[in-house]
Each structure stands twice: as structure tokens, then as C-alpha cells.
Amino acid sequence: MSIRTRFAPSPTGYFHIAGLQKVLYSYALAKKNNGQYIVRIEDTDRNRYVEGTEDVIFESHKLMGIDIDESIHDGGDYGPYRQSDRLDIYKKYAQELVEKDFAYYAFETKEELDEMRKSQMDEGHRPRYNGLYREYDKEEAKKRVEAGEEYVVRLKVPAHREIVVEDMIMGQMKFSTDDLDDYILVKSDGYPTYHLAVVIDDHLMKISHIFRGVEWIATSPIMKLTYEFFGWEMPQIGHVPNILNPNGQGKLSKRNGSVALSEFFEEGYLKEAIINFIILLGWSPSIERVHGEKEREIFSIEEFVDLFETKDLNKSNPKFNREKLLWFNKEYIKNFDTKDLADRLKEWNSRYLKNADIESDDSIEVKLELVKERSQTLKELAESLEFFYNAPNKIEWNIKQLKNVQKNLEDMKAEIKKLIESFDDDSKDWTHEKWEEGMRAIGDRFEAKHGDVFMVLRVAITGEPFSPPLFESLQILGKEEVLKRLS
RNA sequence: GGCCCUAUAGUAUAACGGUUAGUACGCCAGGUUUUCAUCCUGGUAAUCCGAGUUCGAUUCUCGGUAGGGUCACCA
Numbered sequence: 001m002s003i004r005t006r007f008a009p010s011p012t013g014y015f016h017i018a019g020l021q022k023v024l025y026s027y028a029l030a031k032k033n034n035g036q037y038i039v040r041i042e043d044t045d046r047n048r049y050v051e052g053t054e055d056v057i058f059e060s061h062k063l064m065g066i067d068i069d070e071s072i073h074d075g076g077d078y079g080p081y082r083q084s085d086r087l088d089i090y091k092k093y094a095q096e097l098v099e100k101d102f103a104y105y106a107f108e109t110k111e112e113l114d115e116m117r118k119s120q121m122d123e124g125h126r127p128r129y130n131g132l133y134r135e136y137d138k139e140e141a142k143k144r145v146e147a148g149e150e151y152v153v154r155l156k157v158p159a160h161r162e163i164v165v166e167d168m169i170m171g172q173m174k175f176s177t178d179d180l181d182d183y184i185l186v187k188s189d190g191y192p193t194y195h196l197a198v199v200i201d202d203h204l205m206k207i208s209h210i211f212r213g214v215e216w217i218a219t220s221p222i223m224k225l226t227y228e229f230f231g232w233e234m235p236q237i238g239h240v241p242n243i244l245n246p247n248g249q250g251k252l253s254k255r256n257g258s259v260a261l262s263e264f265f266e267e268g269y270l271k272e273a274i275i276n277f278i279i280l281l282g283w284s285p286s287i288e289r290v291h292g293e294k295e296r297e298i299f300s301i302e303e304f305v306d307l308f309e310t311k312d313l314n315k316s317n318p319k320f321n322r323e324k325l326l327w328f329n330k331e332y333i334k335n336f337d338t339k340d341l342a343d344r345l346k347e348w349n350s351r352y353l354k355n356a357d358i359e360s361d362d363s364i365e366v367k368l369e370l371v372k373e374r375s376q377t378l379k380e381l382a383e384s385l386e387f388f389y390n391a392p393n394k395i396e397w398n399i400k401q402l403k404n405v406q407k408n409l410e411d412m413k414a415e416i417k418k419l420i421e422s423f424d425d426d427s428k429d430w431t432h433e434k435w436e437e438g439m440r441a442i443g444d445r446f447e448a449k450h451g452d453v454f455m456v457l458r459v460a461i462t463g464e465p466f467s468p469p470l471f472e473s474l475q476i477l478g479k480e481e482v483l484k485r486l487s
Numbered sequence: 488g489g490c491c492c493u494a495u496a497g498u499a500u501a502a503c504g505g506u507u508a509g510u511a512c513g514c515c516a517g518g519u520u521u522u523c524a525u526c527c528u529g530g531u532a533a534u535c536c537g538a539g540u541u542c543g544a545u546u547c548u549c550g551g552u553a554g555g556g557u558c559a560c561c562a
Contacts, residue, residue: 008562009562010561010562012561012562042562044561044562045561045562047561048561048562109560110559110560113559113560117559124488126488126489126558127558127559128558152560167492170491170492170493173491173492174491175490175491176490178490179489179490179491179558180490180558181558181559183559184559184560186560187560188560189560191560193559193560193561193562194561194562198562213556214491214492214493214555214556214557215555215556215557215562216556216557216562217491217492217556217557218490218491218492218556218557218558219557219558220491239492239556241492241493241555242555242556244554244555246498248554248555249554249555250555251555251556277499280499280500280511281499281500282499282500284499284500284501289501289502289509289510290509291501291502291506291509291510292509292510293509293510294510294511295500295501295509295510295511296510297499297500297510297511297512314493314499314500315492315493315494316492316493316494316554316555317492317493317554317555317556318498318499318500319498319499320498321497321498321499321512321513323498323512323513324498324499324511324512324513325512326512327511327512327513328512334525371524373524373525373526374523374524374525375524401522435521436521439521449521450521451521451522452521453521454521454522455521455522457521458521458522458523459522464522464523465522465523466522466523466524467522467523468522468523468524469520469521469522470521470522471521
């Protein structure tokens with residue numbers, strides 16, 4: 001039997017980075033086994049539906065470089081891949097459950113249920129469905145339904161039964177049906193709830209393995225029961241731990257910085273770094289480790305797919321560590337082939353920054369060579385390139401790095417200018433030796449350290465007390481521009 | 488509160504029941520470097536608590552404690 005996994009998001013807004021983890025695990029399991037990875041749109045809640053956000057899901061996959069085998073856009077033999085297009089299917093199967101007496105029609109209104117819960121809580125009990133229509137006459141119920149009365153369909157959960165769920169990640173979990181309510185399967189608006197739709201869809205789409213968040217654990221016995229009632233084999237299921245806020249308080253949320261994938265892209269993170277970071281938050285590959293030696297932690301998505309095993313997934317909830325993500329990003333930027341990095345930067349620039357200088361720069365690679373080791377994100381990369389294109393507009397000279405040469409500032413600048421004027425017009429012919437010699441001489445003349453002389457030059461050129469290697473930067477800028485900035 | 492899950496440095500994690508409890512991020516210090524960064528070296532810091540099983544427990548069992556999840560006509 002072939003491995004088929006799926007990601008089943010609701011189009012309710014942005015793409016949460018925690019969702020990416022499920023995508024990656026699902027994708028890896030399928031691809032490792034030459035199976036299919038499917039995306040199904042779960043839009044049965046019309047209240048939460050947000051127009052246009054289906055696109056976000058596919059856009060995110062594209063930006064992450066993850067190919068989808070079957071979906072509303074990619075075709076496939078088991079469609080439709082959007083739940084709102086499958087309503088008649090759910091209706092048919094819901095009826096089947098009612099006829100087999102595994103489910104029943106119920107007619108209480110939301111208000112009545114609220115009232116019931118309230119009085120139960122007032123008496124100190126846990127709110128629970130009272131089973132009012134559980135044993136209601138079937139023919140009578142049918143009549144009311146046919147008469148057009150509003151109804152819901154509820155699952156008839158058997159009493160006193162132990163339900164055992166075998167979880168790929170959590171292992172064996174046991175539940176009692178006595179802790180379960182008669183869950184609603186079909187809402188009064190005719191739409192199925194998640195509990196009905198997932199089971200039908202996963203079965204019909206021949207899904208073999210499911211990854212979903214741990215928040216679903218409590219309802220996993222409902223899923224098990226529903227499969228049993230239909231007489232279908234339940235797919236393997238794995239509940240993946242929630243990524244928590246850095247302080248460990250609750251699920252990763254907006255209040256603690258970016259969570260939307262789009263924000264990470266905008267901030268200049270590379271897809272490789274994001275993937276690498278996310279997969280390691282809860283997964284640790286079975287690879288050979290030598291005591292005391294560095295362990296491998298840089299993995300491409302291909303290597304991840306190759307190494308992925310569900311047994312290596314962790315059970316506890318990790319906290320989101322932004323410093324480590326940043327470190328991964330820095331590593332990738334530093335080690336990227338300069339040509340590829342140039343492509344990435346230009347792509348990013350055209351998407352977010354829209355800086356015309358970067359856009360039109362045909363010799364950006366030489367510059368990147370100088371700055372790529374000192375940037376953590378594409379955004380920083382772009383910023384550190386800025387001085388190549390534009391002279392600093394306002395320079396702060398009164399800084400601690402220049403405190404030893406404050407009184408001679410103007411004279412030193414004039415001397416440096418003279419030195420450069422003596423150089424070849426073509427900056428390609430400038431040499432380190434000439435620079436060293438000339439700058440040292442100036443330092444001696446003013447009884448300053450030659451490092452201070454360089455600092456004067458650096459600040460004049462870049463406006464900052466730090467910069468990429470100076471000689472190379474000056475060569476790129478050219479004689480004319482350098483002299484201009486010293487004036 | 489009921490039910491379910493989890494528990495190794497600040498964080499992410501490694502460790503056939505036997506290791507000086509490893510690695511990375513972070514942090515600190517030193518070295519290289521004209522600056523910043525890179526790079527190199529060193530340091531800091533952990534088995535939640537209590538019983539039990541065992542010659543021996545981070546590892547197995549039980550009980551606490553703490554954290555997470557869930558108790559909707561939301562997914």
C-alpha cells in the first residue's frame with residue numbers, strides 16, 4: 001500500500017509557522033516512501049472562512065519549495081480537494097450512520113444547549129450533552145427532518161467502552177467513552193463538522209498517515225469510533241507537539257513576534273533556514289554520534305526526507321527560540337554560493353524592499369562576497385550593501401572609536417585624500433602594500449595609531465564605525481567616488 | 488475540576504539499565520583581524536521531587552509537583 005499523507009488547513013488567514021512543521025513531517029513521510037503529499041482545504045466553518053486565504057496556503061508551499069501532488073490546483077484522482085465541494089458526499093455518509101443507528105437526529109437549538117450547560121455548571125457539574133434525542137423515535141425524527149425542521153446529526157457514542165488509540169508519536173493512549181459527548185457530525189446549516197469530514201475525506205482519499213497537532217488528542221477516540229462505525233480502517237495517526245512561546249506559556253502566538261510564514265520571508269529569512277530550524281524542533285535524526293564531537297545539525301530538505309523516521313519524533317512541546325533560527329539563517333547565508341545568494345537577494349528585493357540600486361546592480365556578487373559573512377538576514381544583507389550605492393548623508397564624527405583623533409580630523413582627511421590622489425586612476429591597480437605604507441605614514445605624522453587612520457577613512461566612506469574589508473570596498477567604489485566622500 | 492500528554496543546562500536536543508551526562512544556540516573570556524563580523528581556543532550551565540525494582544536508574548514502576556492540551560453546531 002502506498003504512503004499518502006495530507007495537510008488539511010482551514011483558509012482562515014495567514015500561514016502559521018507551526019503549520020509548516022506538520023507540512024514538513026507529512027511531506028517527508030510521503031516522499032521518503034515514494035508516496036503522495038496532498039493538500040485539502042477544510043472550509044466547513046463558514047464563519048471563520050476568509051476570502052482569498054486559500055492562496056496563502058499554496059503560495060507558502062511554493063515559497064518553501066514543497067511540491068504538492070494532489071490539491072485543488074494540482075489535480076488528483078480523489079477530488080474534489082475542497083470540503084465545501086464535497087457536501088453531498090458527507091450528507092450521504094451521515095445518513096448511512098443514522099440508518100445503522102450509529103448516529104441520530106437531534107433538534108435542540110443552540111440556545112437550549114447553552115441553557116442546559118449553564119444550569120449544569122451552576123450545579124457544579126461539568127457541562128455535558130443530556131442525550132435528549134438519543135433514544136428519540138426514529139420515524140418521528142425522520143418526519144421532522146423531512147418537514148424541514150432544523151436538525152443536527154450526533155454521533156451515538158456507546159457507554160463504558162475503552163478506546164485505545166495507537167499514536168505514531170505518543171504511543172498507546174487509552175480513553176473511556178464515558179468522557180466523550182455525542183459529538184455533532186452535521187451542523188444545522190447542513191455542513192459537516194471536522195469530525196465527520198476528516199474521516200470521510202481521509203478514507204476516500206486513501207490517506208495512510210495523518211499528522212496533526214496535539215490539541216486533537218482528546219478527540220482522537222471520536223475519530224477511532226467513527227472509523228469503526230463505517231467499518232473502515234483508520235490511518236496511522238501522529239499528534240505532533242505544539243510549538244510554545246519562548247516563555248513556555250501557551251502556543252506560539254502573535255504576541256511574541258512573528259508567526260506568519262510571510263513575516264519571516266519579509267524579514268529576510270531563507271527557506272532553507274526556516275525548514276532546518278523547524279524540523280529540528282521536535283525531531284532528532286538517528287545518525288551516528290561520536291561522544292565529544294560536534295553533531296550534525298545542518299540538513300537540506302532532501303537530507304531531511306531521506307533521514308526522516310516517525311520514531312525519531314519527540315513528544316514534548318518545544319519552545320520557539322528565535323536566536324537559533326537567526327543562527328541557522330546566518331549559517332545558510334554565509335555558506336551559500338555567492339551567485340545563488342545574489343539571485344535570492346534580488347528576488348527578495350523585488351518582492352519586499354524594491355531597492356532600485358540592488359535591482360539594477362549587475363556586479364552585485366563582488367559586493368556580496370564582502371558582506372555575506374556579516375549578515376544574519378537578507379534584509380541585513382541589503383542594508384550592508386547600501387553604502388556601495390549611496391554616500392552616507394549625515395556622518396556622526398563624535399564617536400568613541402575616533403576619540404583619539406578628534407582634533408586632527410580634518411587634517412587627516414586631507415592627507416588621506418592626498419594619498420588617494422597619488423594612486424592610479426584605475427582602482428583595480430591599487431595594492432594593499434601602497435595602502436598600508438601610506439596610511440601608516442599618515443598615522444606617524446599625527447602620532448596616531450594607523451588603525452585610527454583607517455577608522456577615519458571608514459567613517460568617511462560608510463558613515464559607520466564598522467564596515468566590510470576596507471581596501472576591497474574602496475576598490476569597488478572607485479577613485480572618483482572615494483575622493484568625493486572624503487571632501 | 489474531569490480526561491489526555493509531557494518532564495536532561497536559559498533554549499533545542501543526545502545518551503542498549505553501567506559515559507568524567509555529549510552536541511548546538513545563547514552568554515562569558517582569550518586568540519586571529521585596520522573596524523564590525525567571520526574563524527579558532529577555553530569557560531559557564533542540566534537529569535523536577537519522593538519512594539520502589541535492581542549490584543547499579545537520566546533510562547523501568549508508582550506517587551507528587553510543574554507545564555501543555557481538551558472539555559463548542561471552531562478547526
